[in-house]
Amino acid sequence: MGSDLSNLRFTETHEWVDVQGETATVGITDHAQSQLGDVIFVDLPKAGRVVSAGERIGTIESVKAASDLYAPVSGTILETNTALTDAPELINAHPYDDGWLLRVQPFSLPDTPLLTHEEYETRAQGQ
Amino acid sequence: MMPMKMTPMTLWHREQGAHMSAFAGYEMPMQYTSIRDEHRAVRSAVGMFDLSHMGEVRITGPSAKIWVHELVTNDVLQLTPGSVCYTTMCTQTGGIIDDLLVYCESDESMYLVINASRTAEDIAWMQQNADDTIRVADLSDETALIAVQGPSAAAVIGKMGCSPSQQPTPFHFVDMELQGIPVRLSRTGYTGEDGFEMYVPGSRALPVWEACASLLAEDDGRLCGLGARDILRLEAGLRLYGSDMDMTNSPYDTGLGWTVKLGKEAFIGRDALAQIHASDSHSSFVGLRFSGRTIPRHGNAVFHDNVRIGTITSGGFSFSLGYPIATARVDHEHAKLPTYDIAIRDTVETAERVPLPFYRRAQTQSKEESRGK
Known part of the structure; x- marks a missing residue:
């Protein structure tokens, strides 16, 4: 994945998604982790669950607040990042790589319009 | 703005x-x-x-120490120059205006450290209760x-x-x-x-x-x-004004009854506080330990047998202990329950009542401290 964000797509609810072939990796943006502060727990959907784009699928508990996680695409959950159980701080330290949250097998290509990195940054700064 | x-x-x-x-x-x-x-x-x-x-506020005047003693709930007369005590400052009806530290400089000069969010109210209250021999200086x-x-x-x-x-x-x-x-x-x-x-x-x-x-x-x-x-x-079980207490609570509602010295002859709020203390009608302040992965927050409702009996005043994740903790204000009659149900977002978590403070540092402290006892 690396730190090249130009291949990622973003939601207005601060998720990023990286579609590689049949797999979409999902995480939260650097802006989001910075606003949340230290992440304490993540509550993620189990593998096999079918989710719809925009559906609330999990919770991120930080020192400051609990924040909902929304599915950026529709599809089937393939796996979640088990490293986060013992090290939720990965989300703060590496939101775009080691701090990824889950992988989804999308039904089709994005069914809701997703934002480019530039579009996301413009909107996030306006908030 | x-x-x-x-x-x-x-x-x-x-x-x-x-x-x-x-x-x-x-x-x-x-x-x-x-x-x-x-x-x-x-x-x-x-x-x-x-x-x-x-x-920071300095109170000066020939009877500054006595004046502060009558302004706050704790015993200020026992302070010698160079010593400090924690106290609340209450209204005539026993509501907490602020919690503060009182520094004794001398019988004629006292130094008060107050919450930033309360500075204006505190100083107005002090000035309202000062006679012309007392000077209230805002040094903030x-x-x-x-x-x-x-x-x-x-x-x-x-x-x-x-x-x-x-x-x-x-x-x-x-x-x-x-x-x-x-x-x-x-x-x-x-x-x-x-x-x-x-x-x-x-x-x-x-x-x-x-x-x-x-x-x-x-x-x-x-x-x-x-x-x-x-x-x-x-x-450490230390209270935060605005979260754990405000003007609608007495020190007894907040587990700060120990800062109220009813044996003092006269101080603002004494009669009301004596009555609250005697009536046992006040709320209780309890510590809660959570075992789940949901973090309690200020304002969450506390239930027992599906009846609301209190409110979370502060909550968070304890890095020292490795689990979520909270303090709650609950009805007096429900102060001794072993567990409480807390509504957090869309779930209900059961929490165990534990004594405050949650964390106490090891008592192998520096020699300085034992010398102070």
Whole structure:
């Protein structure tokens, strides 16, 4: 994945998604982790669950607040990042790589319009 | 909108890349790197905080000490020059106006440290209750406050030029020069660790801050923001005005009955507080331990048998203990339940009642402290 964000797509609810072939990796943006502060727990959907784009699928508990996680695409959950159980701080330290949250097998290509990195940054700064 | 107030260190914090946030009208550092790491530094080594938003008031007059004794709920007459006590200040009906530290300078001069969010109300209340022999001076804008907290705090203060034998014992203070700058060095804090609070003239504060910051690294110390401070104080069972108490609560509702000395002849709120104390109609303040992965927050409702009996006043994740903790105000008759149900977002978590404080530092403390007993 690396730190090249130009291949990622973003939601207005601060998720990023990286579609590689049949797999979409999902995480939260650097802006989001910075606003949340230290992440304490993540509550993620189990593998096999079918989710719809925009559906609330999990919770991120930080020192400051609990924040909902929304599915950026529709599809089937393939796996979640088990490293986060013992090290939720990965989300703060590496939101775009080691701090990824889950992988989804999308039904089709994005069914809701997703934002480019530039579009996301413009909107996030306006908030 | 009023522009945010700055402390003498606000620009310095910004340059360090701290996350800045509005707090009681001031632009304050919430965290520098990570609240988890800053918290750990204070528990295991030392951390340093800019608390210059806090308010300072000097009361002077021939009977200043007696006047403060009658203004607040705790026993101020037992204070000797150089000693400090924690107290609440209440209305005639027993509502808490603020919680504060009282520093005894002399019978004619007392120094009060109050919450930033309450400065205006506190000073108005004091002036309203002062006669023409009492002078109430607001020193908040000209006074900076730097806290150094943690097991290595005494070592850092030693390197600042105040040797262990000169350092005040807990709940005492000394006025001295540190690196040529007049400092009130107080052995107090809001973290549950050994530590110091330094009151410095605002115009001279930045050099003290910078000197102290440069010494921190030698002792594995960290700059800390208000985010870490909030968790530290919650673990230590210390109350936060505005979250754990306000004008609608008495000290008894907040577990601060020990700060009310009903044996005192006269003080503001005495009759009402005596009545509340005798009636047992007040709420109780309890500590709660959670086993789940949901973090309780201020305002969450507390239930027993599906009946609402209280409210979470403060909640968070305890890094020291590894589980979520909270304090709650509950009906007096439900003060001794072993467990409580807390509605958090869309779930209900059962929490176990535990004694306060949640965290107590190991009692193998420095010799300084045992000497103070």
